[in-house]
Amino acid sequence: MRAFWTVLAILFAALAVGTLVPLYEEAGDGASIGIGDIAIAAVLATLAWASWKSARR
16 A cells, blocks of 8 residues: 555656646746646645655555
């Protein structure tokens, strides 16, 4: 079960980073980053943290 939580944590962390990278590339072109985009990354990062915490119990 520990491996499951570790894999889930890595998946959520990769998704969180993957949602932010395109936003920063677009921001260089003068586009703004919306609060909804940041909220999605924050939720994914929180899920990654919770999964990692569950894996370490």
